[in-house]
Amino acid sequence: MSRALWYDGRGGVEVRSEMAAGRSGDDALVRTLFSGVSRGTERLVSQGRIPESEWGRMRAPRQQGDFPGPVKYGYAAVGIVEDGPSELRGRAVFCLNPHESAFVAPISALHLLPEGMPPRRATLAANMETALNALWDSGAGPCDRAVVVGGGVVGLLSAWLLGRLPGVEVTLVDADDRRRGVAEALGATFALPRDTPHDADVVLHASASAAGLATALSAAGEEATVVELSWHGSDDVAVPLGRAFHARRLKLVSSQVGQVAPSRRPRWSARRRLAAALALLAADDRHDLLLDVSVPFEDAPSVLPALFEPGAEGLGIVLDYV
Structure with a gap:
């Protein structure tokens, strides 16, 4: 039974x-x-x-x-x-x-x-897979300025991954100041929405809210990419495509874990990606904070x-x- x-x-x-x-x-x-x-x-x-x-x-x-x-x-x-x-x-x-x-x-x-x-800790494996896929979709590289909007599990894991790239400055933005301690423990700078940095090279959005998406777009620098990790189900979400969205030639890209990111798909299977997620989780006891x-x-x-x-x-x- x-x-x-x-x-x-x-x-x-x-x-x-x-x-x-x-x-x-x-x-x-x-x-x-x-x-x-x-x-x-x-x-x-x-x-x-x-x-x-x-x-x-x-x-x-x-x-x-x-x-x-x-x-x-x-x-x-x-x-x-x-x-x-x-x-x-x-x-x-x-x-x-x-x-x-x-x-x-x-x-x-x-x-x-x-x-x-x-x-x-291994129960976080699917979340780490999602964060890893998003990192690949973002095209983030060494010394980038990165902003992650949304301090849930996926957002925090994404910030941790970005922070492992050489020279990357990572800011985790969330409306709940209670996320500050975990973000800083994982190596990210914490900011409330009103203090969101601008001109970021890479932005990941994981707050599952229209306000968070607006914050993510405002953080993106010229011709930067905003990766949308949130899934809203049957809900429609307002996207602020006015203001400077077109003038700054921003890119809004969806990321979903059902398939390996296109940049890795020719070489990576879903099984290899999950094994990598488990290895990443095993390497740092701080993940238990999540x-x-x-x-x-x-x-x-x-x-x-x-x-x-x-x-x-x-x-x-x-x-x-x-």
Whole structure:
């Protein structure tokens, strides 16, 4: 038996008991330790705000149910292989899989954690993939002035990645001053929107708000690129294309993790990118600062709806099955 989290598409969350799928010779049985909640995407899923045009593209691996709901969703599970090839048994793995206490997945879908990596931190792997893809899409290089607008998990990971490039100056902009400490701990300068620097070479926007996008465009220098990481589901968002947008010849580029960035696609597979994301997370203990909300799995129905509300406190949400 397994316990699985389902979103009803009307804001409700339920945990159901169900039989785990049968295992074949190409599969492994995994007992989940932790799973990461993607606050932005899963808020939209829980509220039934995935546009019908995107129902196919937004399906998670091994998702059950159909949009707008009920659906068993999620894509950041970390667990221990309980049954499978001898070389995997007892090993900690990451898998793109919904939130459930145990699951069967193809061996090819499992990613061994780097030696010594805390399993809880590995729940950030999908977020790090998103940040890495955005960095590739931005074309950022050494000694650039970079601005990241939006101090959520993806924005902070993006700022950390940019700061690892030689000579890059990174400013993290957020309306919530509580993000200052984490941003500075990860090596970025923090600024409130009113203090946003201008003439940036590269700008990444990850606030999922129209005001944040306007701030990102205002930060961009002449002919600079603004990379949009936010996804708004079925919502329409005002984009300020007046003022100096055309005169400064700005570029607004979408970045989405479903495909490897075009600049790397001929050489990089999604599996190679995920392995790189795990290695990056393993290399710096400061990433644990992003996982500041722990929720016992069985409490998810009563806790998650409040955490999905606008302005809810906390950064990274982890469901704890231990």
